[in-house]
Amino acid sequence: MREYSVPVLVDVPSSANLTDTVFQRAEREPGTVRLRRKDGDDWAAVTAGEFRDQVAGVARGLIAAGVGPGDRVALMARTRYEWAVIDYAVWTAGAVTVPIYETSSSDQVKWIASDSGAKAAFVELPSHEETVRAVLDELPELKDVWSIEGGALAELAERGAEVSDETLNERRTGRGGADLATIVYTSGTTGRPKGCALTHDNLLFTARNVAYGPLEQLLGAGDGAVLLFLPLAHVFARIIQVVAVETGTVLGHSPNMKNVGPDLQTFRPTLLLGVPRVFEKVYNAAEQKAVSGGKGKIFHAAADVSVAWSRAETSGGAGLGLRLKHVLFDRLVYGKLRAATGGRLRAAVCGGSALGERLGHFFRGVGIEILEGWGLTETSAPSAVNIPGANKIGTVGKPFPGVTIGVGEDGEVLVKGRHVFAGYWNDDKATAETVDPGGWFHTGDIGELDGDGYLRITGRKKELIVTAAGKNVAPGPLEDLIRAHPLISQAMVVGDDRPFVAAIVTLDPEALEQWKGANGKAGATLAGLSTDPAILAEVQKAVDRANASVSKAEQIKKFTVLDIDITEESGHLTPTLKVKRNLVMRDFAQQIDSLYG
Secondary structure (H helix, E strand, C coil), rough: CEEEEEECCCCCCCCCCCCCHHHHHHHHHHEEEEEEEEEECCEEEHHHHHHHHHHHHHHHHHHHCCCCCCEEEEEECCCHHHHHHHHHHHHHHHEEEEECCCCHHHHHHHHHHHHHHHCCCEEEEEEHHHHHHHHHCCCCCCEEEEEEECCHHHHHHHCCCCHHHHCCCCCHHHCCCCEEEEEEECCCCCCCCEEEEEEEHHHHHHHHHCCCCCCHHCCCCCCCCCEECCCCCCCCHHHHHHHHHHHHHEEEECCCCCHCCCHHHHHHCCCCECCCHHHHHHHHHHHHHEEEEEEHHHHHHHHHHHHHHHHHHHHHCHHCCCCCHHHHHHHHHHHHHHHHHCCCCCCEEECCCCCCCCHHHHEEEECCEEEEEEECCHHCCCEEEEEECCECEEECCEECCEEEEEECCCCCCEEECCCCCCCCCCCCHHHHHHCCCCCEEEEEEEEEEEECEEEEEEEEHHHEECCCCCCCCCCHHHHHHHCCCCCEEEEECCCCCCCCCCEEEEHHHHHHHHHHHHCCCCCCHHHCCCHHHHHHHHHHHHHHHHHCCCCCCCCCEEEEEEECCCCCCCCECCCCEECHHHHHHCCCCHHHHHHCC
């Protein structure tokens, strides 16, 4: 087995827990601004002392309400300031946070709350409370439901006013690294979600070794600021929140991932994190705006120069002619894109799936370096990440400090380190199937390690398609290339036990609005456009580009365009915008069958 290890950078003591930094920083620098809370269109400053006091107040209320050490507390809310307060308050009370996506159905809530044995739950909106209360009779252990919008945090602080400092300190310091901090349920692209049990040490070890290693120059107590808009119920955003708290980076929360633009302008982050679809939509929106404004040729020329400049920088530096073009387009195009992010963005961290080399080079040429990383919920989010100054575009970087990555004989990526989870909650069998006696976590991803230790993910073991002819096809890379087209929302490659590889494609309603205006089809519907020859020609271009990356046997021979979009609301995407393959296969079986006659 090929392996690559990076030595531990920060050795976290076994007595440490996630609340230590919050309370220690409040003692050292109580008046220093460490968070900014969304207040209408503005951002209200929150000092280290104020954050600690709010965390402590809610924690006292939890103790007064009977939440004990190790009890599970569910949290169903959008990404917002109160999420951070509640998370750290639960830990301060010695309890365990169980995140629930705010888009979850009553059935999903019932499963997570029941499986985790949640004793209490926080909800944000009245609709969330309705979702929880609809199944409350079936959850005998769930005693309390507190509403954030209903003033629950203030009520709990008042309720816990009689809890002494001594009691609070005993609860807070009574938890160590080996104790459970959270149970994060996988978003479930296939099957029922499993609860990943993550300890205080899992999260602290990860945060400190990432923060003071790969991402150190992007964070810190200077002018660093990070804006979160991905769901905090997902471990990716959650670990970055912990990283921000640990490093003193100013932290902000934007509750609407689909409308984050205005918040970028006002918060002005230095670091951002997102999934590939976010960056694809940024590029596509800029391109469509340029085309509709009659400046499409300028934008496309600028994009080509940006990519060429980035590639040249990787191999010795751009020549004079390319540098001059880059300067020109920086004034015409790149500067406007940077301004749209607030004008201070140094870099962005991207995970979830492959970004695509061209898009990575484009953004680096613009002046926004995207650092791809990789990991799973079971590894506390990251296991590998690219770093500034050593960003190998097209890979997910090297292991972060304290992590060993191996690639087995069958190509499966294996991981070992203190960031690997404690196991699946209530599922010893599943744990034994994924963590072997040697301590290796079997990720299910297929990948390659190069001679410098950089990891490239090439597919997902369970998603490999085996055609009737016996050809193995990894759908992910093909789907990523198709989805990069500005008019395409999602793509899913099919062909298991079929005579050839095919694909189902959905169109992006937002991008189509500009396309319709530019092509004289303002009144066209999504259903009508799904069979429009001009649209089908655009989809064919995307398929041709994907096919150029693989052998003939792996190429997509046919595709169909659905007359609807598949979204998180339709139930076909996870909250991090991954396709739920099993549900798409089930719900669009007729369309898939029609591809094969």
